[in-house]
Every structure is written in structure tokens, then in C-alpha cells.
Amino acid sequence: xxxxxxxxxxxxxxxxxxxxxxxxxxxxxxxxxxxxxxxxxxxxxxxxxxxxxxxxxxxxxxxxxxxxxxxxxxxxxxxxxxxxxxxxxxxxxxxxxxxxxxxxxxxxxxxxxxxxxxxxxxxxxxxxxxxxxxxxxxxxxxxxxxxxxxxxxxxxxxxxxxxxxxxxxxxxxxxxxxxxxxxxxxxxxxxxxxxxxxxxxxxxxxxxxxxxxxxxxxxxxxxxxxxxxxxxxxxxxxxxxxxxxxxxxxxxxxxxxxxxxxxxxxxxxxxxxxxxxxxxxxxxxxxxxxxxxxxxxxxxxxxxxxxxxxxxxxxxxxxxxxxxxxxxxxxxxxxxxxxxxxxxxxxxxxxxxxxxxxxx
Amino acid sequence: xxxxxxxxxxxxxxxxxxxxxxxxxxxxxxxxxxxxxxxxxxxxxxxxxxxxxxxxxxxxxxxxxxxxxxxxxxxxxxxxxxxxxxx
Numbered sequence: 402x403x404x405x406x407x408x409x410x411x412x413x414x415x416x417x418x419x420x421x422x423x424x425x426x427x428x429x430x431x432x433x434x435x436x437x438x439x440x441x442x443x444x445x446x447x448x449x450x451x452x453x454x455x456x457x458x459x460x461x462x463x464x465x466x467x468x469x470x471x472x473x474x475x476x477x478x479x480x481x482x483x484x485x486x487x488x489x490x491x492x493x494x495x496x497x498x499x500x501x502x503x504x505x506x507x508x509x510x511x512x513x514x515x516x517x518x519x520x521x522x523x524x525x526x527x528x529x530x531x532x533x534x535x536x537x538x539x540x541x542x543x544x545x546x547x548x549x550x551x552x553x554x555x556x557x558x559x560x561x562x563x564x565x566x567x568x569x570x571x572x573x574x575x576x577x578x579x580x581x582x583x584x585x586x587x588x589x590x591x592x593x594x595x596x597x598x599x600x601x602x603x604x605x606x607x608x609x610x611x612x613x614x615x616x617x618x619x620x621x622x623x624x625x626x627x628x629x630x631x632x633x634x635x636x637x638x639x640x641x642x643x644x645x646x647x648x649x650x651x652x653x654x655x656x657x658x659x660x661x662x663x664x665x666x667x668x669x670x671x672x673x674x675x676x677x678x679x680x681x682x683x684x685x686x687x688x689x690x691x692x693x694x695x696x697x698x699x700x701x702x703x704x705x706x707x708x709x710x711x712x713x714x715x716x717x718x719x720x721x722x723x724x725x726x727x728x729x730x731x732x733x734x735x736x737x738x739x740x741x742x743x744x745x746x747x748x749x750x751x752x753x754x755x756x757x758x759x760x761x
Numbered sequence: 762x763x764x765x766x767x768x769x770x771x772x773x774x775x776x777x778x779x780x781x782x783x784x785x786x787x788x789x790x791x792x793x794x795x796x797x798x799x800x801x802x803x804x805x806x807x808x809x810x811x812x813x814x815x816x817x818x819x820x821x822x823x824x825x826x827x828x829x830x831x832x833x834x835x836x837x838x839x840x841x842x843x844x845x846x847x848x
Contacts, residue, residue, distance in 0.1 A: 436773055460770060460817045460843045461806040477774065478802060483810040490809035 402760040406715045407471065408723055408744070409443035409452060410731060411753035416440045416454045418472045419744060423761075425721055425735040428744050434475055435466045439493070442710055445757035446499035446519075452757070453520055455506055457493025465494055465506060465520045471759070481523035482506070482514055484530075496710065498550035502557030502575070507547030511538060511564045513576065526576035529562065534581070534600050541566035541603055541622075548709055549607035553614055561617065561632055563607035568600040569619065569632055582628075585635035589623040589645075606650045606709045610657035618660050618688075620650040620709070625662060627688050638688025643675045649712035653737070654720050658687045661714070661722055661738060663707045673704045681712075681722065683738050697741035698732065705730070710753035717758065725751030763837040765792055768818075770843050771807070775800040789820055790829040792839055807841065817844040 408419040408428070415433025422428075440456035454466040454475075464477040483491060489510055496507035504516040506523065513526040529547075538545060542565075549563030558575045561582065568583040586602045588595075603622030610616035615631045618638075624645045626635040639645045644664040653659035662682045666675045674680065679698035682691050705726040715721040722734045729748035734741045762783045772778050778800050786792040790812075797804035807818050813829060814820055820827045821840045833839065 436770075460768075460815065461774070462809060462815055464805075479805045480802065483805075486810055486812060488810075490811060 404717065404758050405761045406717060406721060407445070407757045407759055408713075408731070408733070409445060409454075409753075409755045409757065410725055410745075410748065410751060411440035411443045411454065411456065411710070412725075412729070412749040412751050413439050414749040416443045416466070416472075417745075417748060418443075418452075419731070425715075425717070425733070428733075430745055431472060433749075434468070434472055435477070438464075438466075440466075440752065441493060441495045442497050442753045442755070444497045444499065444755050446504070447757060448499070449519070450757075450759075451499075451519060453497050453499070453504065455494030455497045457491075457509075463491045463494050463508060465497065465504075465516075465523075467520045478521055479523070480521065481525075482508070484512065484525065492544070493546075495546045495548050496550045498552055500552035500557065500560075501555070502552060502560075505550050505552060505560070507550050507562060509544045509546040510540075511545045511547040511567065513547060513550075513560075513562060515576070528572065528577040529570060529579050532570065532579050534567070537601075538564070538567045539601075543709075549604065549619075551607055551609050551617065554609075555614070559614075559631075561607060561609075563604040563619065565605070566601065566603045568602040569604055569607060571632055582632035583635070584633065585628075585637075586619070586621055586626055587623045605648045608650050608652050608660075610652055610660075611655055613657035616657055616687075618650050618652065620647050620662060622646065622668060625650075625664075625688065627660075638684070641691040642682055643680075643693075646672075647707075648709040649707050649724065651712045651714050651722070654714050654716045656685070659683065659685050660688065661712060663712060663724060665706050671704065672706045674706070677701055677703045679703045679705075681724065681734075681738050681741075694734075694738040694741070696739060697734075708752055710755075711751050713754045713756050715756040715758065721756070723754050723756065725754045727751065762835065763792065763833050763839050765796070765839045765841065767796075767841055768843045771803070771841075774806060775803055778803070786839075787833055788829070789814075789822065789827050789831045789833070789839065792833070793829065818842070819844060 415437040417432030457463040551561040553559035647664040712724040
């Protein structure tokens with residue numbers, strides 16, 4: 402049995418799956434799935450092999466789609482995926498996370514849901530929206546979205562979430578009570594002297610280091626950060642990067658000191674790669690030093706960006722790294738980012754990229 | 762009984778669903794419940810939990826735009842359609 406990678410892609414017009422050969426050199430594209438709904442996130446539960454896709458359709462509302470046969474057939478459900486009558490209806494599912502405590506879904510407007518039956522039915526984890534800060538939550542450019550979901554790998558009571566323009570929250574009791582986790586992250590868009598509030602930070606992407614559950618990284622609207630104490634305190638790791646702005650962040654599958662970012666040129670300068678030259682930036686020492694990885698990536702007249710959930714690694718040796726652009730190009734590296742090739746070039750705008758490993 | 766027409770984009774989400782069917786219902790809300798009984802989850806696709814008909818779904822009863830509370834005469838024509846939206 403050989404291990405093969407499947408790349409799971411969420412786009413503006415459905416989900417796609419790319420099946421790689423054992424060397425990750427040849428890729429077969431299948432899709433679009435999910436009736437071409439806008440799909441914000443496609444993830445795999447590696448334990449069961451089930452693929453989940455979350456999104457929302459302008460006509461038919463939010464749903465989580467499921468496939469237990471690697472994308473051949475799909476079902477969908479939003480049973481229980483709703484706030485109480487009278488509240489603003491849920492527009493879309495933004496993030497999904499299988500965990501030992503069940504399947505979690507983050508939605509717009511920001512809130513958290515849990516499924517204990519593999520996505521067939523959902524229950525609201527209402528403690529998050531009971532947080533006293535909630536009446537003051539304001540949407541960012543992407544909406545009031547819960548886009549980052551980080552369950553603790555061994556403690557089902559602990560979850561971190563990231564909400565755009567609101568910040569990071571943590572629960573240690575399974576979702577009943579939540580605390581803000583934004584100390585040390587800036588709000589450059591606020592007046593001087595008010596740039597380190599308790600909440601209101603525009604977190605763009607939150608990820609956990611492998612094998613080191615107290616280490617988290619985040620790409621913020623205003624800087625890149627690392628925490629080594631479960632997000633209680635954040636320290637800037639943006640020195641050496643070409644910009645403090647970007648959306649995605651992804652960790653190495655085994656090395657907690659390695660992180661990949663794709664900085665963009667700034668929030669008011671078009672939000673594309675700096676100087677029109679594409680590069681992924683990698684640290685191997687927790688953010689003290691950065692290396693730009695450009696081989697195979699276009700180095701002129703590049704005006705695309707990469708969205709917050711659109712970069713991922715695989716679990717192979719050496720690790721593969723993948724990212725999808727908001728113009729529908731999917732790039733991949735089979736050598737930890739040293740060199741890149743385009744894997745698919747004519748997809749719809751790419752919202753998310755994740756991977757799974759299958760035995761074939 | 763009333764005659765209900767479903768939008769084509771909805772049919773592919775519910776295998777076995779029909780473009781036109783007859784149901785027993787006294788209001789549009791009862792139509793939604795009857796559809797959900799036949800094809801579980803269909804009400805969620807057409808209505809939000811406010812509760813109301815979703816923003817980009819329109820329901821016409823005998824040619825007039827309707828809400829969930831609209832009452833139905835026997836033999837009424839209930840036409841459910843998707844709005845022109847997307848990109």
C-alpha cells in the first residue's frame with residue numbers, strides 16, 4: 402500500500418479534489434462537487450476518511466456537505482445549524498474542524514456549532530455568543546466570520562477560535578465559558594494609545610504547532626505572531642518579512658518551529674504579493690528568521706492574493722505545501738517549499754486548501 | 762389540496778423530489794412542513810429560522826407574492842422560485 406495525497410479545495414463554485422500519484426508529481430482533478438455552491442472550507446476527518454465541505458448558497462442558506470467515499474457521492478445537512486428564532490440567520494459555514502470532541506463548524510455571523518454524529522445534526526455552542534463582548538462585535542471586510550477553529554488535540558474541553566475583527570477566544574470547559582486571547586496583538590487601525598485592546602483585533606488565521614499544543618501562530622491584519630502559552634500572550638514575529646499583512650498561515654506537519662506564510666503588500670495597496678512577485682515565506686525557528694521561497698513561482702506582474710484558509714501542508718516526508726489563489730491557480734511543492742509547480746490553473750476563486758493522505 | 766412547483770436548483774439537492782406535486786396544506790408554512798416531511802431538510806433550504814422565506818427565494822400563490830402566513834384556497838397554485846442572483 403502506497404500513501405497518496407488528496408488536495409481538498411473549496412472555491413466560489415463548489416469543492417474540488419485533486420488526487421496525486423505517489424510522487425506528488427501528477428494530479429487528477431475531480432469536481433465541482435456540492436452543486437457548485439460557494440464552499441468556504443473542505444476538510445477530511447483522517448480517522449474516518451469522511452470529507453466535509455462547509456459553505457452557503459445565496460438561495461438555500463448554509464450547509465455542511467459530507468462524503469464517505471472520497472467525493473464520489475455527497476449528502477448535506479443543516480439540521481440544528483441555526484440561531485434562535487428572531488436572530489440574524491446564519492449565512493454560511495466558514496470553517497470546519499474534526500476533533501476528539503466531535504465535528505466543529507464556525508459560521509457567519511460568528512458563532513460555533515458542534516456535531517456529535519458526523520455532521521448529520523448540529524448543536525449551538527452558545528457560550529461563545531454569550532460572551533459579554535458580543536454586542537460590540539463588528540464585521541470586517543469578509544463579514545463577521547468565525548474562520549479559525551483550533552481544537553486541542555488531546556483535551557476535548559479546550560478550543561481556540563478566531564473571529565475576524567473581534568479576535569481570538571479560548572475555552573477550557575468545552576465551550577461554556579470563553580476568554581479573550583489577544584494580549585500583544587496590535588490594532589494599527591485604532592488611534593494611538595488604544596492599539597492593544599482586549600478584543601477587536603483582526604485575526605486572519607490561527608493555527609497550532611504540531612505536537613506542541615501551547616504554541617500557536619497567527620497571521621493578523623496587523624502583524625504575524627507566535628504564542629508559547631496557549632495564546633495568553635502573543636509576541637511579534639514579523640521582523641524579516643516583507644509586509645505585516647497577509648491572510649493564510651500553515652504549520653509543518655511535524656516541526657513545531659516551522660511555519661509558512663504568504664505575505665501580501667498591505668491592506669490598502671491592493672492585497673496582492675509584494676512588488677508583483679510571488680513568494681511563500683518560511684521560518685524554521687519559530688519566526689526568528691525567515692526565508693523567501695520563490696523557485697517555480699512567477700516573479701513579475703503577479704496581482705493575485707491568497708485567502709485565509711487557502712494554504713496547507715500534507716503529512717508526507719518531505720512535507721508537501723500547497724496554496725490556492727483568489728484567481729483560481731493551485732500551486733504545490735513536494736519538497737517543503739523549496740520549489741513549486743502549478744497543479745491547476747483554471748479553477749474558480751479558491752477559498753480553502755486542505756489535504757488528506759490515503760492508502761492506495 | 763394545492764399544486765406546488767419547485768425550482769430546478771432545489772431538485773438536485775433532494776434526490777427523488779418532483780418538479781410539481783400535490784399537497785394538503787392550508788398555508789404556505791404548512792406547505793414547507795409538508796415538503797420537509799417528504800424530503801427532510803427541504804424546509805431549511807427554503808426558509809430561515811427567523812422564521813421566514815429565505816431572502817432569495819420567492820413564493821407566489823395564484824400569481825401573488827406570498828409569505829409563510831399566506832392562506833391557501835383548495836386548488837391553489839403555489840409556485841416556489843429562486844431569485845436571479847449569483848455571480
